[in-house]
Amino acid sequence: MKNTKIVNKLILWFLIIALLPLTKITCLNYYIASSSRKKEAENNLIAMADNKAKWLENYINERKNDATAITQIPNIINAVEKYQLVFEKFGVNSQAYQELDAEYKTFITNYLEIFGYSDIFLISQAGDAIFSVKRDQEFGSNFYTGTYKDYELAKVFDRAKTLMQVEMSNFGYHLDDKAPVSFIAAPIFNNNIIIGVLVLKLDNQEFNKVVNNYIGLGKTGETIIVSQINETIVFTSPIRHDPNAAFNRTIKVNQQKSHPLNQASQGMKGFGITFDYRGQETIAAWRYLPSLNSGLLVKMDTAEAFASLNTLRNIIIILIIITLILVIFAAIIVAKSISKPVIELTKIVKELAKGNFYQQAQVTSNDEIGQLAKSFNIMAENLEKSFETIKLRELELAAANEKLAVILAELQQKAQQLATQLIQSEKMSSLGQLVAGVAHEINNPVSFIYGNLAPAKEYIQDLLKVIRTYQQSYPHPVAEIQEITKDVELDFLVIDLPKLLTSIEMGAKRITEIVLSLRNFSRLDEAEIKAVNIHEGIDSTLMILANRLKANSERPEIAVIKVYGNLPLVDCYAGQLNQVFMNILLNAIDALEEAMTSKIFTREPKIFIRTELTKDNQVSISISDNGIGIPEHFKNKLFDPFFTTKPIGKGTGLGLSISYKVITERHQGKLECISSPNKGTEFLISFPLYQVSKSNLIC
Structure with a gap:
C-alpha cells in the first residue's frame, strides 16, 4: 500500500458508500409517493366538497322555485285576499273563517305532501299570520308588533316583502321544534301589486343526509355546515364526532379569523391541512353556500388519510440509519490512512508560520501525500523569496486603499443624494394620499349642501309667496304681527334671503371645483401608464396654485394664458406628470415674484402654457414666463440635484432634478430650458404620445 496512490485508496473505501445513491433514490420515491397520495387526497376532498355544495345549492334553489311556483297559483292568490278580509273582519275563530278553511285548507295542505314541507303560512301585507296548516303558536299573531316579531319567521317575511323577492333564513330552532328548521318566504302578487307573503317551513332532513354521508371519508372523515351569526360561527347540523354539535358548538370570528370554517362562511373556498375542534390534524376542503349564506367543510384526519405513507417512511428511516453507519465506518478508515502524514506536515507548517523557512517535510511515499510534502518543500523555499514581494504589494495596496476611500466618499455622496430624492418622492406620494383623502372627506358634506340648495330655494320662494299673498289679503294685520315684522326687518329679509342662498350656492360650487381639482391632481389610482387628458392635469395644477396666482398687497395678479392644441388622450404616468407641472409652474411663479421686486421689471406678469401634437407623434408642452x-x-x-438659487428653507433643489428624470427616464422624452436675459424663461417638455412599457422592451 506504500506506493498506492491516495485516489485508489479513496476509490477502495468509498465503494462501501455506494449505498448512498440507493438512499437518495428511496427518499425520492418516498417523496413522489407522498406527493401523489396527498394530491389524491386533495382531489378527492375537493371533489366531495364541490359535489356536496352543488347538491345543497341545487336543493335550495329548487325549494325557492317551489315557493315562487306556489305564489303564482290563482287559488293561492284568491286565498290570500279572502283570508285577509275574513281575518280583519271576523278573526280566526269565526264561523266565516271556518267556512273559508273548508274551501282552501285541504287544497293548501296538499302542497305539504307534494313538496315535503313542515308547514305553510300565508301572511298579510300588514304582517298578520292569516293562515297556517299546522296552526302553531304563531298563527294569528302579527309579526311586526306581536310576540314573534324578533323570530326568524318574522324577519324572513319582512325581507321578502321589502325586497319583493324570494328570501330564505338560516337553519335554527324555532319554538318547540326538536330539529333545526328554515323558512322560505316568497311575495304574492296580484296584478303586479304585493298582497301578501307565502312562507314555507323546511326541516333539515335532506341536509343531514349530505352531512351523514361518509362515503369516501373513511372512519374519521365528516362534513360540517356552519353559519355566521353576529360575531360567532355556529355549527348548524350534527356531525360524526359530535351528534349534539348543531347550534351548540361555536367558533369566535375575532379569535380565529383564518379558520377554514370562518373563511367558508365569509364566501371563500380553499384547501389545506388544519386542526379541527378536537385538536386533531386534518386535511380539509371548504366551500361557500351563497343560497344559505353558510359555509361547508369536508375533512378527514391526516393520520388516516396518509396512513399508507407511515410504513414507507419507517423503511426509509431504517435505510438512512444503516447508510449513515456505513458512511461513518468508511470515513474513519479513510481518515486514519490520511491523517498521520497530514499531522506530521501540520507540525512543519506551524514552524513555517513562526518564520522558520528552512524546515523540510519528510517524504515517505509517492502518493498524493508524498507529492504534497515535496510541493511543500518547494513552497517553503519560495516563501522567503516572496516575503519581500509581499511587503512591496502591501505598499501598493495601501495606495489602492487611499484611492478606494476617495471613491467610497464619492459613492456615499451619491447615495445621500439618491436617499434625499427618495425621501422627496415619498413625501410627494404621502402628500398625494393626503390630498385625495381630504378631497374625499370635503366632497361628501359639500355634495349634501349643494344638493339641498335647489329645494331650499324653492321652499323659501314658496314661503315668500305665502307671505306676499298674506300681506295682500291682510294689509292691516294685528299689532303683534306688525311688531314682529318690524323686529325681524321682514322687507329686508325678503330681499336679502335669496341673495344669501345664491352666495351659498356659489361657495359650494367653488368648493366642488377645488375638490375635483385636488382629486384629479393626486391621481393615486394612476401609478402606472394610462391614457389621460393632459389638459385636465394642467388645469388641476393651476386650480391648486390659484391662490399663488392671485394679486396681493405686494404684486398684481399673475395672468395665465393657455393655448391648448388638439391633443388626444396621452399615455403617461399621470401622477408624476402632474408633479412636473407643479414644479415648473411653482418655479415660474417664484421667478415672477422675484422679478417684480426689481425696479427694472415693469411688465404685467404672465405665464404662457402651450400644447401641441407634432407630426412625429410627440406631445409638446411649453410653460414660459415673461420674467x-x-x-x-x-x-x-x-437639473442637478440640490442646485437652487432660492433662499435657504424655500427650495430643496430637487424639483427640476426629479422633473428631468420623470420626463427623460419614465416617459422617454426631453426637458429643455430656453432662457434669455430680461425676456423670460421657457421650459419645453416633449415625449412620445404612446409609451412602451418596460416589460414589452424586455420581450
Whole structure:
C-alpha cells in the first residue's frame, strides 16, 4: 500500500458508500409517493366538497322555485285576499273563517305532501299570520308588533316583502321544534301589486343526509355546515364526532379569523391541512353556500388519510440509519490512512508560520501525500523569496486603499443624494394620499349642501309667496304681527334671503371645483401608464396654485394664458406628470415674484402654457414666463440635484432634478430650458404620445 496512490485508496473505501445513491433514490420515491397520495387526497376532498355544495345549492334553489311556483297559483292568490278580509273582519275563530278553511285548507295542505314541507303560512301585507296548516303558536299573531316579531319567521317575511323577492333564513330552532328548521318566504302578487307573503317551513332532513354521508371519508372523515351569526360561527347540523354539535358548538370570528370554517362562511373556498375542534390534524376542503349564506367543510384526519405513507417512511428511516453507519465506518478508515502524514506536515507548517523557512517535510511515499510534502518543500523555499514581494504589494495596496476611500466618499455622496430624492418622492406620494383623502372627506358634506340648495330655494320662494299673498289679503294685520315684522326687518329679509342662498350656492360650487381639482391632481389610482387628458392635469395644477396666482398687497395678479392644441388622450404616468407641472409652474411663479421686486421689471406678469401634437407623434408642452430669465452660468446646473438659487428653507433643489428624470427616464422624452436675459424663461417638455412599457422592451 506504500506506493498506492491516495485516489485508489479513496476509490477502495468509498465503494462501501455506494449505498448512498440507493438512499437518495428511496427518499425520492418516498417523496413522489407522498406527493401523489396527498394530491389524491386533495382531489378527492375537493371533489366531495364541490359535489356536496352543488347538491345543497341545487336543493335550495329548487325549494325557492317551489315557493315562487306556489305564489303564482290563482287559488293561492284568491286565498290570500279572502283570508285577509275574513281575518280583519271576523278573526280566526269565526264561523266565516271556518267556512273559508273548508274551501282552501285541504287544497293548501296538499302542497305539504307534494313538496315535503313542515308547514305553510300565508301572511298579510300588514304582517298578520292569516293562515297556517299546522296552526302553531304563531298563527294569528302579527309579526311586526306581536310576540314573534324578533323570530326568524318574522324577519324572513319582512325581507321578502321589502325586497319583493324570494328570501330564505338560516337553519335554527324555532319554538318547540326538536330539529333545526328554515323558512322560505316568497311575495304574492296580484296584478303586479304585493298582497301578501307565502312562507314555507323546511326541516333539515335532506341536509343531514349530505352531512351523514361518509362515503369516501373513511372512519374519521365528516362534513360540517356552519353559519355566521353576529360575531360567532355556529355549527348548524350534527356531525360524526359530535351528534349534539348543531347550534351548540361555536367558533369566535375575532379569535380565529383564518379558520377554514370562518373563511367558508365569509364566501371563500380553499384547501389545506388544519386542526379541527378536537385538536386533531386534518386535511380539509371548504366551500361557500351563497343560497344559505353558510359555509361547508369536508375533512378527514391526516393520520388516516396518509396512513399508507407511515410504513414507507419507517423503511426509509431504517435505510438512512444503516447508510449513515456505513458512511461513518468508511470515513474513519479513510481518515486514519490520511491523517498521520497530514499531522506530521501540520507540525512543519506551524514552524513555517513562526518564520522558520528552512524546515523540510519528510517524504515517505509517492502518493498524493508524498507529492504534497515535496510541493511543500518547494513552497517553503519560495516563501522567503516572496516575503519581500509581499511587503512591496502591501505598499501598493495601501495606495489602492487611499484611492478606494476617495471613491467610497464619492459613492456615499451619491447615495445621500439618491436617499434625499427618495425621501422627496415619498413625501410627494404621502402628500398625494393626503390630498385625495381630504378631497374625499370635503366632497361628501359639500355634495349634501349643494344638493339641498335647489329645494331650499324653492321652499323659501314658496314661503315668500305665502307671505306676499298674506300681506295682500291682510294689509292691516294685528299689532303683534306688525311688531314682529318690524323686529325681524321682514322687507329686508325678503330681499336679502335669496341673495344669501345664491352666495351659498356659489361657495359650494367653488368648493366642488377645488375638490375635483385636488382629486384629479393626486391621481393615486394612476401609478402606472394610462391614457389621460393632459389638459385636465394642467388645469388641476393651476386650480391648486390659484391662490399663488392671485394679486396681493405686494404684486398684481399673475395672468395665465393657455393655448391648448388638439391633443388626444396621452399615455403617461399621470401622477408624476402632474408633479412636473407643479414644479415648473411653482418655479415660474417664484421667478415672477422675484422679478417684480426689481425696479427694472415693469411688465404685467404672465405665464404662457402651450400644447401641441407634432407630426412625429410627440406631445409638446411649453410653460414660459415673461420674467427676467436665468443667468447663463446657471443653465448647465438647472437639473442637478440640490442646485437652487432660492433662499435657504424655500427650495430643496430637487424639483427640476426629479422633473428631468420623470420626463427623460419614465416617459422617454426631453426637458429643455430656453432662457434669455430680461425676456423670460421657457421650459419645453416633449415625449412620445404612446409609451412602451418596460416589460414589452424586455420581450
